[in-house]
Amino acid sequence: MTTATREIPTPLPADSPVLAMRDELGMCNILLSALGGDGANMAAKLMFKVACTRWNLDGGYDARYGSEKKGTATDVSVRFCSVGTPVRQSGPTTNPHVLAVFHQSLIEPLQLWRGLRRGALCIVNSHHSPDVVRERMRLHSGTVVCVDATRIAAECGSRLNMPMAAVLCHQLGFPDHVFRNAIAKQWPNAAERNLGAFDRAIGEATRATFADDGRFAIEAGVVTRGPLGWRNMLNGGTIDALTHSTVGRDNRIAAGGRVPEFHAESCSNCGICLTVCSDPGGLLWREGRMTGIDDRFCKGCMRCVEACPETKKGHALTVPLGISE
Amino acid sequence: MTATIEIERNPATNTKCAQRTIIANGNEAVARAIVDIGYDGEGYYPITPSSEAGEVVSKAFAAGETDLAFVVGTSELAAIGICAGMAVAGGRAVDVTSANGLLLKIEELPAIAGLGLPMVLNLSTRDVSAPLNIKNGHTDLYATLGLGWIILMAPNVQAAYDMNIIAIKIAEAVNLPAIVAYDGFHTSHANRRFDVFADREDVRRFVGPPPFCGTLEGKNGRFSFLDVNHPRTFGPYMNDDLINSKVQLDLKFEKAYQLLPGIFDEYAGLTGRRYGFVEQYGDRSARHCLVGLNTIGEAARDAVDRLAAQDRATNLVIPTVLRPWPEQEIVDAIGSAGRIVVAERASQYGANNYLANEIGAALQRRGNAATILQRTCGVGGLTITLDDALAFYELADRWPNFDDTDARRVKWYHGAWPGDPNYNPPQTIQPIAASACQYNGNGDGAASKVDLRVLSNMPTRFDKHAACPGCGIFTNLNLFLRGIDGHVCLLFNTGCGMVVTTGYPLTSFKVPYFHNLFHNACSTATGVVEMIKRFKTRGDLPEDITVIAVTGDGGDDIGMDQLVGCALRDDPFIMLEYDNKGYMNTGGQLCYSGFKGQINSNAHYGSQQRGKTRHHKDIIEILRGATPSYLATASEAHPADMIRKARKAQAVTRGGGFAFVKVISVCPLNWGMTEHGGVETVEAIVNACMHPLLEIERGITRITVDPEKKGKKVGVGEAFKLMGSAYRPLCESKNADLLAEIQAEVDHRWARLKAMAESQVL
Ligand SMILES: Cc1ncc(C[n+]2csc(CCOP(=O)(O)OP(=O)(O)O)c2C)c(N)n1
Ligand code: SF4
Ligand code: SF4
Numbered sequence A: 001m002t003t004a005t006r007e008i009p010t011p012l013p014a015d016s017p018v019l020a021m022r023d024e025l026g027m028c029n030i031l032l033s034a035l036g037g038d039g040a041n042m043a044a045k046l047m048f049k050v051a052c053t054r055w056n057l058d059g060g061y062d063a064r065y066g067s068e069k070k071g072t073a074t075d076v077s078v079r080f081c082s083v084g085t086p087v088r089q090s091g092p093t094t095n096p097h098v099l100a101v102f103h104q105s106l107i108e109p110l111q112l113w114r115g116l117r118r119g120a121l122c123i124v125n126s127h128h129s130p131d132v133v134r135e136r137m138r139l140h141s142g143t144v145v146c147v148d149a150t151r152i153a154a155e156c157g158s159r160l161n162m163p164m165a166a167v168l169c170h171q172l173g174f175p176d177h178v179f180r181n182a183i184a185k186q187w188p189n190a191a192e193r194n195l196g197a198f199d200r201a202i203g204e205a206t207r208a209t210f211a212d213d214g215r216f217a218i219e220a221g222v223v224t225r226g227p228l229g230w231r232n233m234l235n236g237g238t239i240d241a242l243t244h245s246t247v248g249r250d251n252r253i254a255a256g257g258r259v260p261e262f263h264a265e266s267c268s269n270c271g272i273c274l275t276v277c278s279d280p281g282g283l284l285w286r287e288g289r290m291t292g293i294d295d296r297f298c299k300g301c302m303r304c305v306e307a308c309p310e311t312k313k314g315h316a317l318t319v320p321l322g323i324s325e
Numbered sequence B: 001m002t003a004t005i006e007i008e009r010n011p012a013t014n015t016k017c018a019q020r021t022i023i024a025n026g027n028e029a030v031a032r033a034i035v036d037i038g039y040d041g042e043g044y045y046p047i048t049p050s051s052e053a054g055e056v057v058s059k060a061f062a063a064g065e066t067d068l069a070f071v072v073g074t075s076e077l078a079a080i081g082i083c084a085g086m087a088v089a090g091g092r093a094v095d096v097t098s099a100n101g102l103l104l105k106i107e108e109l110p111a112i113a114g115l116g117l118p119m120v121l122n123l124s125t126r127d128v129s130a131p132l133n134i135k136n137g138h139t140d141l142y143a144t145l146g147l148g149w150i151i152l153m154a155p156n157v158q159a160a161y162d163m164n165i166i167a168i169k170i171a172e173a174v175n176l177p178a179i180v181a182y183d184g185f186h187t188s189h190a191n192r193r194f195d196v197f198a199d200r201e202d203v204r205r206f207v208g209p210p211p212f213c214g215t216l217e218g219k220n221g222r223f224s225f226l227d228v229n230h231p232r233t234f235g236p237y238m239n240d241d242l243i244n245s246k247v248q249l250d251l252k253f254e255k256a257y258q259l260l261p262g263i264f265d266e267y268a269g270l271t272g273r274r275y276g277f278v279e280q281y282g283d284r285s286a287r288h289c290l291v292g293l294n295t296i297g298e299a300a301r302d303a304v305d306r307l308a309a310q311d312r313a314t315n316l317v318i319p320t321v322l323r324p325w326p327e328q329e330i331v332d333a334i335g336s337a338g339r340i341v342v343a344e345r346a347s348q349y350g351a352n353n354y355l356a357n358e359i360g361a362a363l364q365r366r367g368n369a370a371t372i373l374q375r376t377c378g379v380g381g382l383t384i385t386l387d388d389a390l391a392f393y394e395l396a397d398r399w400p401n402f403d404d405t406d407a408r409r410v411k412w413y414h415g416a417w418p419g420d421p422n423y424n425p426p427q428t429i430q431p432i433a434a435s436a437c438q439y440n441g442n443g444d445g446a447a448s449k450v451d452l453r454v455l456s457n458m459p460t461r462f463d464k465h466a467a468c469p470g471c472g473i474f475t476n477l478n479l480f481l482r483g484i485d486g487h488v489c490l491l492f493n494t495g496c497g498m499v500v501t502t503g504y505p506l507t508s509f510k511v512p513y514f515h516n517l518f519h520n521a522c523s524t525a526t527g528v529v530e531m532i533k534r535f536k537t538r539g540d541l542p543e544d545i546t547v548i549a550v551t552g553d554g555g556d557d558i559g560m561d562q563l564v565g566c567a568l569r570d571d572p573f574i575m576l577e578y579d580n581k582g583y584m585n586t587g588g589q590l591c592y593s594g595f596k597g598q599i600n601s602n603a604h605y606g607s608q609q610r611g612k613t614r615h616h617k618d619i620i621e622i623l624r625g626a627t628p629s630y631l632a633t634a635s636e637a638h639p640a641d642m643i644r645k646a647r648k649a650q651a652v653t654r655g656g657g658f659a660f661v662k663v664i665s666v667c668p669l670n671w672g673m674t675e676h677g678g679v680e681t682v683e684a685i686v687n688a689c690m691h692p693l694l695e696i697e698r699g700i701t702r703i704t705v706d707p708e709k710k711g712k713k714v715g716v717g718e719a720f721k722l723m724g725s726a727y728r729p730l731c732e733s734k735n736a737d738l739l740a741e742i743q744a745e746v747d748h749r750w751a752r753l754k755a756m757a758e759s760q761v762l
């Protein structure tokens, strides 16, 4: 249930950004932006506990729990400070020094650049270069570290949290062996796969630092205030379905780009895929005909592929090859 | 067990007990305290954000770390009733809850207090509202103020642990129950470094064995119900004498007020951690004071420091005991402030706020004319941070010199916004016409042929939700609704189904939809269909509307009584239960419908337990005795069968009767199974006769899909193999005895079902 602080703590290596980046309250604020099911919570909790016990840090770990289902955006806030610094704030970090982005597709919808501090450290799951990602991140100044975590996780058979946590811990100046040991201990059955992903991620990450070149401004953190407030919210918080339907919403991040391929020429319009689809909005069924997949709402579950009677014959529906992210 | 013994009290020691530093969250801190104290029992029912506190205790039980009786009730009311039973029997009982759970058990609260039964209720605070919100707020806490419970506040994770140990001690000293309130999410889910007793025995020495001590003047003590050699009547019917019982309650609070400082001292002596009635921070002589409970107060400490660094003296008061109300201590802590901002995570609508009123009255009784400004804040997902606290001090400083008239109000809301007056979004969908939903043949409903291809033209009554990939809820619901023609109104119980479809301000539903509470969609539907009948008779409602209430299997645990009521009255609507064998929305706790041996977040494997301990509930057989018009089970692996049953159910409700349909629904997330494997898995469950497909029309049972006759019957192990990691232990040879037991139970139920189907009388 808990980790006891039995080991004798040693000082954190002096060049760790955790010591250099501190806010007015003495905290180094780290935000992990991920999707439900990525394992961000577990990895961050492990990092927090190990770092606190090993290097005698204090701080807090606050996850944005709720009813988040797999595939919905979630975040985890970790703050580190020296022992003796009071830890009084709770809840998510709005001004991170360090940001770990588990899916680059989250950057724009969540406006992840907002609230980032000057000289921030951003670790992004991306196969692109730090230069490309810096543009996407609209980073005022700081360091971008890119790692193709989705590919590494898939190829090593780990969850996404392994390559991401590896690069995060490494960049925070935490000696690699400490977390390798902790991971092996925490998930003994998956140790080999996890450690494979861990090592590859650290080896393959690319890093670049960007000075304040005036290209992007520091922007204030996101405050969610919709156009509906206490003056115009309908009685009792009622929703007008005709004007506030989810039909227009883009849920593409949930499937992470893994959407089945549809080949109309092999389809017999039997309707079975529609019967088994995770979301009746995921399939485009028009006038008695199957016409394709709505990638804005397909959840990527592949139930339809499994059920399609034509798949064996002509591949009406197939699982896409490769990893698109 | 003997009653009325003066227990031997520990001599108060000044020796510090060894402490150990750990890192855990508030719920884990509470669980740790529960295990350290060594309770006799815990009545439990899950609700966010407190659920985990019970889960951790249940895990410790499975692992043999504690031997307490951990009982999962059918509801929060049941859970605390179980605690009342434990307490009256002389046991030491504890409970954890939040929000709606607290309100559901509230009837028991004054009863336990009135009966003088000490116990501890942990309240992980959360707002209670419609529209539903699961985040923080103190609506639940404030509902308990006048119920006769001691109320201790835990502003942080450390205090959540400590206050639990203090709570049981003071509760038992005065024979009153006690609440420990810690903030949902901000504390319950916050991982922090804190200290606990290194040796559990030190905690047990501090609290001592349950004392059957006299409360007032050495008399009126607590007795044991189990003292058969000296029988007593507990909870008599009382008339005019009741007022004397009220006096006793009040005097017990006076006594608690006298005893608490000593207990706080003793605790400080043991641990070095000092608590009191109130925490005062900053400068008592400052002109401005902020009063805030729990995490509001915690966050505001940084504001006090920040302002002090700018040479601005401010005062901060964090009440840590609400009952007994420490009036003098609070007034003293407020000191000489002339402006007091009371920031509360709740509002007393149409009146001044709770704490503000109590503080105002306290000051007035002492001739203090300070101005009190009230701000409701930090409810729902909103947090209160350093910046908000700074804004409160700013308010104290500047009030009433604001341009904004709302900001000049004495009572107002911090963090609310008015909205954009020019917001006028376009219409994005068309209402579904009844004529567009006629794919069920020419009025002969159930009898007409099921053609999936034709039915694919049925407009979807909902789509584009946020459930996990591969979730069975919506495949089932979508399929079922294709068998329903015309207009539909949907009602949902709380659960995954509602949470993922109606995240404000958008809805996935294209037909009228109503979520009321977790347990009463069926009763609500009864109200709706009664009005449909009435308005139709009056000629005010031309449309033919089919009302469908949707629930998880959990909703039919907590709402079982109401469901039986609807069946007994044969109310004309359809109740559709998606059975995913757990309380999935709250993190996979056990439902009575789950299989024996299944792993749940509150049913683990260990030396003392192997997962869920009893066999799956058969809701159909429970309802059979209520003799409703139609009962059925269906599966998404048998679409034609499901469509036929949907049509029949609709025909039954049109004929004025109640139809209950239960579908089996995979939960890839909590079952730990593949996302694409839903249909195959469900088929295996049906073939293993673990979810037999049947219907019962006016008492006559029919098996509609018989795997045995088709030669497809498989053992339950075949299904468990596909059902994922929650069922994995059942596939391991070391649990072969469990598997055999489940097989025997399933075979027995199947044999009985066949006998019923063959008979016209059974
Ligand atoms: C009175 C009350 N108690 C507890 C809860 C918390 N709660 C909300 S949904 C839920 C579980 C729902 O389980 P189920 O009906 O099986 O639906 P599922 O989540 O599996 O979809 C619980 C325990 C509540 N909202 N109200
Ligand atoms: S299941 Fe396959 S063949 Fe049938 S409609 Fe869907 S894509 Fe076409
Ligand atoms: S992958 Fe899943 S959600 Fe997407 S179309 Fe197929 S069944 Fe529907």
Ligand code: SF4
Pocket (backbone or CB within 6 Å): A069, A070, B467, B468, B470, B471, B472, B473, B496, B500, B580, B584, B585, B666, B667, B668, B669, B670
């Ligand atoms: S947790 Fe389970 S029941 Fe809930 S949405 Fe996810 S898969 Fe469906």
